[in-house]
Amino acid sequence: MSPACAELYDTIADALVDQGYYYTSRPLPGLPTTTLQQRIAQLDAEAALQRAGIGRHQDHQINNSVRRDSIRWLSSEHTAEREYLEWMDGLRSGINERLFMGLFDYECHFAHYPPGAFYQRHLDAFQGRTNRVLTTVYYLNDQWQTDQGGELLLYANDSDRVLEQVLPETGTLLVFLSDRFPHEVLETHRDRYSIAGWFRVNNSLNTQIDPAN
Numbered sequence: 261m262s263p264a265c266a267e268l269y270d271t272i273a274d275a276l277v278d279q280g281y282y283y284t285s286r287p288l289p290g291l292p293t294t295t296l297q298q299r300i301a302q303l304d305a306e307a308a309l310q311r312a313g314i315g316r317h318q319d320h321q322i323n324n325s326v327r328r329d330s331i332r333w334l335s336s337e338h339t340a341e342r343e344y345l346e347w348m349d350g351l352r353s354g355i356n357e358r359l360f361m362g363l364f365d366y367e368c369h370f371a372h373y374p375p376g377a378f379y380q381r382h383l384d385a386f387q388g389r390t391n392r393v394l395t396t397v398y399y400l401n402d403q404w405q406t407d408q409g410g411e412l413l414l415y416a417n418d419s420d421r422v423l424e425q426v427l428p429e430t431g432t433l434l435v436f437l438s439d440r441f442p443h444e445v446l447e448t449h450r451d452r453y454s455i456a457g458w459f460r461v462n463n464s465l466n467t468q469i470d471p472a473n
């Protein structure tokens with residue numbers, strides 16, 4: 261691990277302890293941008309993204325009033341995707357070494373929100389009822405302007421207080437405890453690309469489905 265990474269993991273771990281989330285709009289060392297932008301553009305052109313639903317397996321359903329994005333899960337078969345997954349695996353060990361969170365694996369999907377798309381306020385996990393413990397969102401849109409909508413609003417738990425209003429600008433990364441922070445994606449006025457992911461614990465006793473993803 262390079263000193264730059266160790267320092268970054270310290271910063272992220274400290275932020276998670278202090279406030280439950282970490283947010284930076286500064287591109288991070290080793291985290292790809294251009295290759296992932298090219299990859300999602302290619303997938304989009306090939307119509308390889310599919311409308312996201314809510315609920316899992318037999319409960320999976322498309323609900324236009326809740327979310328209107330299209331997604332595709334990343335896999336390590338493609339170079340750009342693998343580099344992203346490897347970076348997140350480094351972060352996983354970095355956080356485990358510092359906070360003993362027992363993060364076991366990581367899953368993530370590309371998401372495309374076309375103009376008019378949004379995702380209503382939701383929690384990624386309910387307390388004690390999921391194995392998703394830490395959410396990441398990474399953005400891939402150059403030159404996002406404040407009048408283009410599509411911001412992510414991160415709320416304080418059980419209140420309407422907005423903690424962060426995040427422009428989905430290339431290189432911006434947000435990491436937060438999945439069961440603590442309600443959030444929403446405001447209606448976007450231009451195509452909006454991102455990667456949403458979840459670090460999970462290995463909780464095989466847990467049979468509950470995850471809400472909303």
Ligand SMILES: O=C(O)CCC(=O)C(=O)O
Binds near residue numbers: 445
């Ligand atoms: O794209 C974003 O800003 C957040 C997406 C999200 O909340 C989710 O996929 O659960």
Ligand SMILES: [Fe+2]
Binds near residue numbers: 382383384443
């Ligand atoms: Fe979410």
